[in-house]
Each structure stands twice: as structure tokens, then as C-alpha cells.
Amino acid sequence: MSVATFRRAVAALALLLPATAVADDAVPGPGPVQALRCGKLFDSRGGRMLGPHTVLVRDGRIESVSSGRAEVAGAAEIDLGAHVCLPGWTDLHVHLGSESSPQSYSEGFRLDPVDFAFRAVGYAEKTLMAGFTSVRDLGGEVAPHLRDAINQGLVKGPRIFAAGKSIATTGGHADPTNGYNSMLSHLMGPPGPTEGVINSVEDARQAVRQRYKDGSDVIKITATGGVLSYARSGDAPQFMTDEIRAIVETANDYGYRVAAHAHGTEGMKRAVEGGVTSIEHGTHMSDEVMRLMKQHGTWYVPTIYAGRFVADKAKEDGYFPEIVRPKAATIGAQIQGTFARAYKAGVPIAFGTDMGVGPHGDNAREFLYMVEAGMPAAEALQAATVRAAEVLGVDDQGVIEAGRRADIIALAADPLEDIEAVLDVRFVMKDGEVFRAPAAR
Structure with missing residues (x-):
């Protein structure tokens, strides 16, 4: 979807929204x-x-x-x-272009990009009104355009640090053709670095440069399998270390930081050794990985909310495809326990929810889960403020x-x-x- 198409869509929607759609009462004017x-x-x-x-x-x-x-x-x-x-709080892991539902897996075939853009406008406003003045959107082509629309004052929403399309390997967690039948796969052809799918060091560098061309603010890789992708493995490593290192080195050339989705131990080790800024989810994080993260100064963004949400939804018949359901039941339920161990071990932790898996606007519930797992309330609040700013590499928020x-x-x-x-x-x-x-x- 082009920037022009998205801007026309959000501008049209903005005309339909009342000026104080969510405010509790009359909002004071800004004044000098x-x-x-x-x-x-x-x-x-x-x-x-x-x-x-x-x-x-x-x-x-x-x-x-x-x-x-x-x-x-x-x-x-x-x-x-x-x-x-x-x-104002920062959520370091959101997906404003989508929200989980039993229809999620079919909507990609039925809806147009503009449909997702219109939805994203509402999700962004809910997030802002919940107290999150900044977010890092880790994967979704809508996010860079939504960022620009918010910056231009067309719609209400948080400040967005957008990854755009996540970088994956063939068949990996962010391969956009996972689950397609053979006819569709044949018609579309194998995705490559332009679509964020790589299989070599050369591809890795090209994929980062494409994200730069697309206007991304941060790079996201899927270092292991994932819970909700249409594939069997949720934790197998999906990059070689030299590929990750090539992504990080190229990202550094453009001033980018790299976030790594990772559930499995080996994939996390490769990501940390490859130089990523943060590990997202970290379900099967071992003591060795924790030591490596402290040694390298790698941040942990746990997303407890998403883990609990998918584990609960896995109990509902029909919510997830059957290939996804066992991953959601086993992996999701473990994240809060991993967070508790990582906190006790002294791994640097910052706030993130993976919202879009759960309903946007409910981001603050992550604080409750962090405190429930043993982190003092003050440190949980720091994770979403001063610590989150450190992860982003900014010093003005x-x-x-x-x-x-x-x-x-x-x-x-x-x-x-x-x-x-x-x-x-x-x-x-x-x-x-x-x-x-x-x-x-």
C-alpha cells in the first residue's frame, strides 16, 4: 500500500471522528x-x-x-x-496493524491493505488513551504510514518507532507465504529480501537496506519460530549467526537497532552473539543465555501479556488453527515464569506486550503480570519509561x-x-x- 493511499484513507476517517471522541471531558487548550x-x-x-x-x-x-x-x-x-x-509510557512491542481473532488467518486473503489501515487508526488512539505516548511497532507494513499520519496530525496516536516488514528466513516466522497452497505459492513466487525473506549474508544486507528505503526506524528479525505463524515449530533457530551479524552490522550503518523475536535457546544465543539490541519473548531462555545477555548488554522484552493471552485462547475450539494451537498452549504459558527467572538473574528488562495479539488499549495489564511475577511496581514503571528510552536509544523521553x-x-x-x-x-x-x-x- 502506498503512502498516498494510506494518507487518503486516514484523512477520510479523521473527518468522521468527533474531535473529542475518547476524552472524559472538555480538553484544555494548549496555550502558550x-x-x-x-x-x-x-x-x-x-x-x-x-x-x-x-x-x-x-x-x-x-x-x-x-x-x-x-x-x-x-x-x-x-x-x-x-x-x-x-x-508517558512506552510499549516496546506492538503490532498496530492487526488484532487477534478467530478470523485473523483468513482476513489476509479477504481484506485490502486499506481495511487494515482503517483499523489501525482506532488501535492507535486506544493505545494513546491508555497512557502509552510511544510504541515500537515490531512488524507490519501499515506502521510507517500510520506513524507519518500521526506526526502530521491527521489522526490521534502514540509516537511510533516502526520496523515495517520483519525480516525472516524461508518458511520462518515472518515469511508472508506460510500456509499458502501450492497454486498461490507458484503464482506469487518465493519471497526475497524485498519482502523481508533472506537466505544468505548478501540477502541479509539487502533486506536491511530495503527497510531503510521503506522508511523503517528499527529492524525486527524472527530469530526462531513463532507461536502464531502457520508452521509447526515455535522455537527452532531460523538464522545462522553470520546472517544475524550481517543484519546488525548493516543496521548499524543506518543508525538502526535490531530487535529479535526468539523463543528457543539456540536462536537466542545466535541473536545475542550476533549483536541484537533486544530479545523479545525469550520463552525458553536458559541460564547460559541470561549470562550472555548480561555480558553483551542485551535487553529482554518479555511480553507476558501475549503469552497468557494465547495460552488462554488455545483452550477455545476454533480460535487458532490446529497447527498453531499446541504451540500457543505450551509456549505462551511459560513466558511469565521465564520473566521471573530473568529478573532474579539480573537480566536488563524493558516493557513490551506484543499487543495486537491481545486487544489494543489493554497494554497496561502487563504491569500487573510483571509485579505478580516478582518485580517491584517501581521497577515495572521504570521498564516502561526510562528503561524503554534506553532501548530506543533516545534521551528526550x-x-x-x-x-x-x-x-x-x-x-x-x-x-x-x-x-x-x-x-x-x-x-x-x-x-x-x-x-x-x-x-x-
């Missing part, structure tokens, strides 16, 4: 200067909750952060005195500090006292623009 009066403020660097603060926002940036109620002449005040302010982006959210209660407070987001600001505000008291 905004003063947020926070009842509490989460210090994401220190992992601690502070008392009342005033956050001054000008031109989309945080100008100052003061304890108590600082007087600011001429500022438009936003009363969050009964709320807890935090940096994830903290409420002078000079940083004005990405600020507010909750009705203190999540350090009750982690379920993350499910009740009352205020959302991204780049100084208010998208959601609490009802006037």
Missing part, C-alpha cells in the same frame, strides 16, 4: 504555557514517588519541574492535584525533567501502593498536547 499541578509525581530515574509538584510546559517541552505549587504568571493551569503524574518531551500521564491513584491503578488513566499529554483530561471537579 501550561502549568500541571500534580498531587504526586513519579521520579522514573530514582524509582520513587514524590509529593506535589508543578510541571511547566512550553512548546511541547518541559520547561521546569518544581516541588509544591510554584506560581507561574500567565500559564494555563491543569489541575491534577488529586492525581499521580508519571512520564521517559522522564519528567526540564528539556524533555512533555509526555505526561496521570492516574487516579498511586500505582506503588496498588499496581492496578495503572488501569485507570485520567490524563494524557503527548508533546504538550492534551488528549485526555479528567472531568472537572
Whole structure:
């Protein structure tokens, strides 16, 4: 789908949406200067909750952060005195172009790219209103175009770091022709680096360069089999180490970081040794892999939500194809336990859900699962703020500090006292623009 086609689609949809479709009440105008009066403020660097603060926002940036109620002449005040302010969250693993359902496997044959684009607009807005001001979209051709539409103000959504098409090997987790019959396969021909499918070091370099040409922000590889792909193995390694290393080296030339989907141990070892930035899912992560990750500084993005979701849906007849169902039942159920072991071992962890597997907008439930598995609430919140910014390689978000982006959210209660407070987001600001505000008291 061309950029022009996508933009026409989202612009048409934007005309049909009311200006305050999701906001709780009238949203304050941006004004030249905004003063947020926070009842509490989460210090994401220190992992601690502070008392009342005033956050001054000008031109989309945080100008100052003061304890108590600082007087600011001429500022438009936003009363969050009964709320807890935090940096906007980042979900490092989403797929905004889709959402799991029993029809998912047939829709690719029945729907056009524009159909998925229209759906993605709604998914993006739900994600933003849930408190996620940034996401890393790890696989989907819609995402780069959706990113551009959001940046142009055509639709509402989080800041998107888009991978575009994931890079796979023939028959691998992101081979787009998996499950096609012989006639379709013959008509379409074998996919190659342009379609994100490689089988050599040369292909690997070409695939990264194609992602650059397509406007990606990050590179995603599928280092092992996957749960939901139409294939038997969910954990077999699917790249050779030299292929991964070629992807990483070429990605570095363009300033890209590389995220590796991986469930099996051998595939993870190859990915870590090949130099990837993060391991996604990591189901069968061994003690050896954990040691390697700490040695190489490789991040772990666990996606507990997705594991629990697919394990539950595997119990339902007809939700998944029969070739997928046993993988969903066995692999999905293990991720939370792997997370608990990795946390205890000191593996660096950042926040990601694999949303699109589950329903968009429910991303914050991952916090509950992280805390349930043994991570303190403060560290779970850091994983989605300052730690996520480290994974992205950016230094202007994830903290409420002078000079940083004005990405600020507010909750009705203190999540350090009750982690379920993350499910009740009352205020959302991204780049100084208010998208959601609490009802006037």
C-alpha cells in the first residue's frame, strides 16, 4: 500500500471522528504555557514517588519541574492535584496493524491493505488513551504510514518507532507465504529480501537496506519460530549467526537497532552473539543465555501479556488453527515464569506486550503480570519509561525533567501502593498536547 493511499484513507476517517471522541471531558487548550499541578509525581530515574509538584510546559517541552505549587504568571493551569503524574509510557512491542481473532488467518486473503489501515487508526488512539505516548511497532507494513499520519496530525496516536516488514528466513516466522497452497505459492513466487525473506549474508544486507528505503526506524528479525505463524515449530533457530551479524552490522550503518523475536535457546544465543539490541519473548531462555545477555548488554522484552493471552485462547475450539494451537498452549504459558527467572538473574528488562495479539488499549495489564511475577511496581514503571528510552536509544523521553518531551500521564491513584491503578488513566499529554483530561471537579 502506498503512502498516498494510506494518507487518503486516514484523512477520510479523521473527518468522521468527533474531535473529542475518547476524552472524559472538555480538553484544555494548549496555550502558550501550561502549568500541571500534580498531587504526586513519579521520579522514573530514582524509582520513587514524590509529593506535589508543578510541571511547566512550553512548546511541547518541559520547561521546569518544581516541588509544591510554584506560581507561574500567565500559564494555563491543569489541575491534577488529586492525581499521580508519571512520564508517558512506552510499549516496546506492538503490532498496530492487526488484532487477534478467530478470523485473523483468513482476513489476509479477504481484506485490502486499506481495511487494515482503517483499523489501525482506532488501535492507535486506544493505545494513546491508555497512557502509552510511544510504541515500537515490531512488524507490519501499515506502521510507517500510520506513524507519518500521526506526526502530521491527521489522526490521534502514540509516537511510533516502526520496523515495517520483519525480516525472516524461508518458511520462518515472518515469511508472508506460510500456509499458502501450492497454486498461490507458484503464482506469487518465493519471497526475497524485498519482502523481508533472506537466505544468505548478501540477502541479509539487502533486506536491511530495503527497510531503510521503506522508511523503517528499527529492524525486527524472527530469530526462531513463532507461536502464531502457520508452521509447526515455535522455537527452532531460523538464522545462522553470520546472517544475524550481517543484519546488525548493516543496521548499524543506518543508525538502526535490531530487535529479535526468539523463543528457543539456540536462536537466542545466535541473536545475542550476533549483536541484537533486544530479545523479545525469550520463552525458553536458559541460564547460559541470561549470562550472555548480561555480558553483551542485551535487553529482554518479555511480553507476558501475549503469552497468557494465547495460552488462554488455545483452550477455545476454533480460535487458532490446529497447527498453531499446541504451540500457543505450551509456549505462551511459560513466558511469565521465564520473566521471573530473568529478573532474579539480573537480566536488563524493558516493557513490551506484543499487543495486537491481545486487544489494543489493554497494554497496561502487563504491569500487573510483571509485579505478580516478582518485580517491584517501581521497577515495572521504570521498564516502561526510562528503561524503554534506553532501548530506543533516545534521551528526550521517559522522564519528567526540564528539556524533555512533555509526555505526561496521570492516574487516579498511586500505582506503588496498588499496581492496578495503572488501569485507570485520567490524563494524557503527548508533546504538550492534551488528549485526555479528567472531568472537572
